Amino acid sequence: MKKMHLRKALALVMCAIFMVSLFTGCTSQTPEPAAGNPQQESPQSEVAPAEKKPEDFTGELTFWHFNKDEGPKLAEAFMTRYPNVKVNVQITSDTDLAYQNKVTSAIRAGSGMPDVLAAENAFVKRFVNLPGGFENISAAPYHAEEFVSANIPYTVDIGRDNEGNMKALSWQACPGGVGYKRDMALKYLGTDDPAEIAAMLSTPEKIVETARKLKEASKGKAKLFVGTEDLYKIYVGGARTQPWVKDNKLIIDPKMLEYIDIAKTMRSEGLEGGIRQWTPPWSAAIADDIHMCYAIPTWGIQWIVAVNDEKNAQAGRWAVATPMPYYEGGTWAGISQQSKNKELAWEFVKFLATDKDHLKAWAIETGDFVNHVEVIDELKNDSSFINKTVNQNTYEVYGPMVEKVNGNLITQYDDQMRKSFQDIMQTYLAGKINKDEFIQQFKEKVKSDLPDLIVE
Structure with missing residues (x-):
């Protein structure tokens, strides 16, 4: 009996040694991370979606403007870059406040608004404070604050409502x-x-x-x-x-x-x-x-x-x-709260006011003084950029005034x-x-x- 107990005990000891060696061998396959180089977690199965390219955007937008010369050109510039988008421009002159009354009536009615609407300096502050009018683009998913670092500060401030929310952006600076x-x-x-x-x-x-x-x-x-x-x-x-x-x-x-x-x-x-x-x-x-x-x-x-x-x-x-x-004048654009296509509407507004390539091309084509500090700096130092009406580089003339506008x-x-x-x-x-x-x-x-x- 003693021998049998001894053999059983010996068998148990050998089994324990085997198990220890087994686990030790398994552990040795995964070395501990070195100090200062923490072990990486396994990659997530979810991958962030790739950023959309202009050609990935599709659909139609309605855009209200009060200037027959400017509105269609803005839409054309966007459609050239975004070939699968159609912007339907509706022009209403503001003679006798016709445009302002049209916008105000549609806001109050809660229907009939476009995706994007323009507002002139004379009435933009009233529009950005109208309940039910412009979308708050400071908030998600727009996060407009992240896109305006190169814009002239006074134009950004004018596009805010009385609570400081950004409602509209401008592509122009208008020092005088x-x-x-x-x-x-x-x-x-x-x-x-x-x-x-x-x-x-x-x-x-x-x-x-x-x-x-x-x-x-x-x-x-x-x-x-x-x-x-x-x-x-x-x-x-x-x-x-x-x-x-x-x-x-x-x-x-x-x-x-x-x-x-x-x-x-x-x-x-x-x-x-x-x-x-x-x-x-x-x-x-x-x-x-x-x-x-x-x-x-x-x-x-x-x-x-x-x-x-x-x-x-x-x-x-x-x-x-x-x-x-x-300063005098300027035009802002914002997204209507009634828009059914706010993602595309935001792409349009963002393009008009913050896209450097577009703004430089717009400045050269139209002579407009755009709202982008890098473009202003480039053009005011371009000796060939001369406006024939005044025989001056208008960016060199007006550039120093921009910083002084309140x-x-x-x-x-x-x-x-x-x-x-x-x-x-x-x-x-x-x-x-x-x-x-x-x-x-x-x-x-x-x-x-x-x-x-x-x-x-």
């Missing part, structure tokens, strides 16, 4: 200058050099002084500005430091009071033409030899000067000086403020009311039209 007729400047002021003209227009006092000199040298024929509203653009778009409305309260910046004074002096002494902007006489004066200066933002070279002074559109008769930084001046009330202010200004310039009455009437008009604002 003073466009003037070289022949008139040389004849009456002794120079047509943009730097010298800028110095002559750099302060209110110098503006009046230069206007008087022009009048005297021309024996009363020449006017420095076509009208006071051109000066308004400079003051409201750059001279101010405060917006019209802040914390729901009307603010009249001291610079606007200064504008009232200079406008009155210019009108009283016959130093400007007294012509209201965007009227037929205002457009006709662009080609004459009487009115020397207009407020010309970047887009104005083409759409103010060249189209109205066709004889000299390629002759370099005009030039642009930049005495005071300001996008926080823009509010959703600006268009209404402009109309009210300028309507009362005509009464004041006609001598029917004094300055105090002007200000009081303006406040009363704002209080009547915008009862939710605090007016003191």
Whole structure:
């Protein structure tokens, strides 16, 4: 019995030794990771989808715009890059607010909106704050904040709603200058050099002084500005430091009071033409030899000067000086909350506003001043990039102004403020009311039209 127990015990010991050696051998097949080189986990079975190429996108988009010259060209540029997409453009001019009313009605109705809609500077702030209007592209799945690092900051800010959400993007930057007729400047002021003209227009006092000199040298024929509203653009778009409305309260910046004074002096002494902007006489004066200066933002070279002074559109008769930084205009595009194809709509908006290759091609083809710092830098250093209307590199001229534009001046009330202010200004310039009455009437008009604002 003892022998049998001994044999059993020996067998158990041998079995245990075998099992230990077996496990030791298996473990030796997988070496431990070296220090500083942690063992990698096994790869996941899921693979991130490949990024879509332009030709991978298919379908149709509807795009609302208010400009028959710009809207179709934007769509064409996108369809050239995205050959399997069709963009249906619908143009509604904003004459008598037709475009704005169309968009507002569709938003309120909750139906009938396009996939993408454009908004002009005058009303973009109102549109981005309309409930049910633009999609919030700061949020997923768009993450627009990741795509705008090369865009001019003020244009990005204007496309945000009051809560800071990005709703629309722009492909343009619109800093402004003073466009003037070289022949008139040389004849009456002794120079047509943009730097010298800028110095002559750099302060209110110098503006009046230069206007008087022009009048005297021309024996009363020449006017420095076509009208006071051109000066308004400079003051409201750059001279101010405060917006019209802040914390729901009307603010009249001291610079606007200064504008009232200079406008009155210019009108009283016959130093400007007294012509209201965007009227037929205002457009006709662009080609004459009487009115020397207009407020010309970047887009104005083409759409103010060249189209109205066709004889000299390629002759370099005009030039642009930049005495005071300001900006005017611009167009934004955003995705409608009612869109049924938001992925494709986002691709369209992103292409228009952030695609460097497209923006450079757009700048070269149209002369537009695009909203991309790298393209701006490339073109302002390109000595061959000369605009024939002004015989200047417009990116070199306007480029330094971009950084000085304050996008926080823009509010959703600006268009209404402009109309009210300028309507009362005509009464004041006609001598029917004094300055105090002007200000009081303006406040009363704002209080009547915008009862939710605090007016003191």
